[in-house]
Amino acid sequence: xxxxxxxxxxxxxxxxxxxxxxxxxxxxxxxxxxxxxxxxxxxxxxxxxxxxxxxxxxxxxxxxxxxxxxxxxxxxxxxxxxxxxxxxxxxxxxxxxxxxxxxxxxxxxxxxxxxxxxxxxxxxxxxxxxxxxxxxxxxxxxxxxxxxxxxxxxxxxxxxxxxxxxxxxxxxxxxxxxxxxxxxxxxxxxxxxxxxxxxxxxxxxxxxxxxxxxxxxxxxxxxxxxxxxxxxxxxxxxxxxxxxxxxxxxxxxxxxxxxxxxxxxxxxxxxxxxxxxxxxxxxxxxxx
Numbered sequence: 001x002x003x004x005x006x007x008x009x010x011x012x013x014x015x016x017x018x019x020x021x022x023x024x025x026x027x028x029x030x031x032x033x034x035x036x037x038x039x040x041x042x043x044x045x046x047x048x049x050x051x052x053x054x055x056x057x058x059x060x061x062x063x064x065x066x067x068x069x070x071x072x073x074x075x076x077x078x079x080x081x082x083x084x085x086x087x088x089x090x091x092x093x094x095x096x097x098x099x100x101x102x103x104x105x106x107x108x109x110x111x112x113x114x115x116x117x118x119x120x121x122x123x124x125x126x127x128x129x130x131x132x133x134x135x136x137x138x139x140x141x142x143x144x145x146x147x148x149x150x151x152x153x154x155x156x157x158x159x160x161x162x163x164x165x166x167x168x169x170x171x172x173x174x175x176x177x178x179x180x181x182x183x184x185x186x187x188x189x190x191x192x193x194x195x196x197x198x199x200x201x202x203x204x205x206x207x208x209x210x211x212x213x214x215x216x217x218x219x220x221x222x223x224x225x226x227x228x229x230x231x232x233x234x235x236x237x238x239x240x241x242x243x244x245x246x247x248x249x250x251x252x253x254x255x256x257x258x259x260x261x262x263x264x265x266x267x268x269x270x271x272x273x274x275x276x277x278x279x280x281x282x283x284x285x286x287x288x
Contacts (some may be wrong), residue, residue: 105186187236195244
């Protein structure tokens with residue numbers, strides 16, 4: 001079952017890559033390869049992620065407050081929602097979760113998919129495919145490390161770890177035993193990679209729809225499997241989406257070329273971002 005589902009999705013997404021090859025060759029200027037700079041970016045991106053709250057504006061702080069409020073609301077309904085999932089649980093939902101959904105969160109499907117992107121990009125000289133693969137792999141690895149921090153700080157018990165599931169079991173960072181329920185690691189990873197795919201192929205409308213649909217179902221399957229509460233899944237989805245957006249933004253250097261002529265000089269303007277502010281550009285006229 002897993003093989004059939006995986007092969008079908010790979011063929012489907014491979015079609016996206018072939019369809020977008022010509023476009024990507026024209027508009028992609030990001031040099032994507034396993035270079036020293038790529039591995040160095042793991043450190044610089046980690047630094048930027050840690051320091052990003054220092055640069056939040058009022059809207060981003062407002063979003064954080066909204067996230068906190070929504071999380072509290074969901075926590076108050078976690079047990080009711082968990083019971084609903086368990087009452088409707090069946091062999092079919094377990095099988096669907098095991099063969100189709102859980103492997104996306106664990107990387108069993110997503111990392112081979114990123115490998116396919118990289119191979120297709122290498123063979124077809126499609127820089128966007130290679131960039132997607134490299135960012136997807138980096139995002140998956142960095143997110144997997146980052147999510148352990150709130151897991152250890154909150155130290156929430158999973159539903160199956162109590163004889164009677166109790167969503168209010170938060171042990172804190174000094175309990176000695178770590179239960180790691182909040183947030184969901186699987187959901188964080190699958191949303192982070194889905195965000196990279198959706199950001200790179202946002203103009204192919206069904207790629208974001210398919211990516212986020214799989215991510216959402218994968219997250220909800222963790223409730224079916226008694227691994228997490230809904231608030232764990234929601235927190236992870238927001239965390240994973242944020243990680244994906246931050247990493248994609250940090251590596252999305254938009255270099256543009258535009259024709260120029262004033263009668264005596266003909267050439268092109270080369271526009272490249274400078275510093276850490278991607279909204280600041282340095283324009284250079286290259287005469288022909």
